[in-house]
Amino acid sequence: MEQTYKIGIVGLGSIGTRHLLNIVKVLASRNANYEIDLIRSGKGEATDAALERLTSRTVYSYAEAGDDYDVVFITNPTHRHYETVKQFVPKTKHMFIEKPVFDTTSVLIEDLKLKDGSVYYVACPLRYSNVIRYLKEKINPDDVYSVRAICSSYLPGWRANSDYRQSYSAHRDKGGGVSIDLIHEWDYLRYLFGDPERVCNIKGTFSNLELDSDDLSLYIAEYKDKTIELHLDYFGRKTIREVQIFTREDTITADIANNEIRFLKQEKTISFAAQGNDFFYKEMETFFDMLEEKAANNNDISAALETLRIAKGEDKA
Numbered sequence: 001m002e003q004t005y006k007i008g009i010v011g012l013g014s015i016g017t018r019h020l021l022n023i024v025k026v027l028a029s030r031n032a033n034y035e036i037d038l039i040r041s042g043k044g045e046a047t048d049a050a051l052e053r054l055t056s057r058t059v060y061s062y063a064e065a066g067d068d069y070d071v072v073f074i075t076n077p078t079h080r081h082y083e084t085v086k087q088f089v090p091k092t093k094h095m096f097i098e099k100p101v102f103d104t105t106s107v108l109i110e111d112l113k114l115k116d117g118s119v120y121y122v123a124c125p126l127r128y129s130n131v132i133r134y135l136k137e138k139i140n141p142d143d144v145y146s147v148r149a150i151c152s153s154y155l156p157g158w159r160a161n162s163d164y165r166q167s168y169s170a171h172r173d174k175g176g177g178v179s180i181d182l183i184h185e186w187d188y189l190r191y192l193f194g195d196p197e198r199v200c201n202i203k204g205t206f207s208n209l210e211l212d213s214d215d216l217s218l219y220i221a222e223y224k225d226k227t228i229e230l231h232l233d234y235f236g237r238k239t240i241r242e243v244q245i246f247t248r249e250d251t252i253t254a255d256i257a258n259n260e261i262r263f264l265k266q267e268k269t270i271s272f273a274a275q276g277n278d279f280f281y282k283e284m285e286t287f288f289d290m291l292e293e294k295a296a297n298n299n300d301i302s303a304a305l306e307t308l309r310i311a312k313g314e315d316k317a
Helices: 014-029 078-091 130-138 184-193 278-291 301-311
Strands: 004-010 033-039 057-059 069-074 092-097 120-122 144-154 198-204 216-222 227-233 235-247 251-255 260-263 268-271
Touching (some): 004 014, 004 078, 014 033, 014 069, 014 278, 069 078, 078 092, 120 301, 130 184, 130 251, 130 260, 144 184, 184 227
Parallel strands (some): 004 033, 004 069, 033 057, 069 092, 092 120, 144 227
Antiparallel strands (some): 144 235, 216 227, 235 251, 251 260
16 A cells, blocks of 8 residues: 655755655655645745746745655754644644754653654654764774864855854854754764763854854763763864773774774774765654554654754753
8 A cells, every 4th residue: 555645844944955856755655655845934035946846836834845744854944843833733643743852851751742553753863873873883882981082163164055153053042053953963862872971061152253152062961980071163174073082902993974983903994985864764764664663763752852952062851
């Protein structure tokens, strides 16, 4: 029996566009039927004609949206996520929520009135990268003494033909700032090493970039048997995204930006082919596996809120 999906996508910026293309590709590979509604505010750029051909219709209000979606993708700005999720829970069976899940931890999941048996998945694409997958499969956390991770890049270069000063990243009240904008790092660190017992966080605005969000965030996390240091910034002129792992037998540099893992004592390097969109596509494949009960949801709203709490440097409730 052919699978049929009715899908809504709330927001169509660069991330929503990537998801749309991957949704179509995944469902085509499964010979599934689908119809896709774009649910837009009308404040962004007009929908590209090529993208419109992949969808059924575009609506510009909640009232115009359907009432019986199989899945709704929440890809609008972070500071709108909570209310958007709450609004669309009655209209859909499942949800895919872009990271960060919300812009604050001061929310009650109970108030969302989530449906039993439904999938509410929060994006965590780096888990599907070759480097992180290798670390998950090959590195025993019990053999790790210390970890040092960094994500440093230049915000004005993030989005081509776009003024970084107008982006949500530059504005605290829109959910911007490295602490939560680069939440990928805490997501994969928790995925690999579990939850820290204590976290110290120093953050603020230190560069000459024109923004009011934090452009630097530093963490030291304490575990029973190890420590983690994490550096996040918006002003690094050369992209660095890697994690150094100090183990009993070797020092390992897992270079996410350059798709390789270096074992320094062994003088061995494992190189992976450049992935481009591949790990986003793999995530989308896995998400539809969740909907078809072929895979478990490994990052629900509760898990994503815990990652957000750590990223914001908050103590456990």
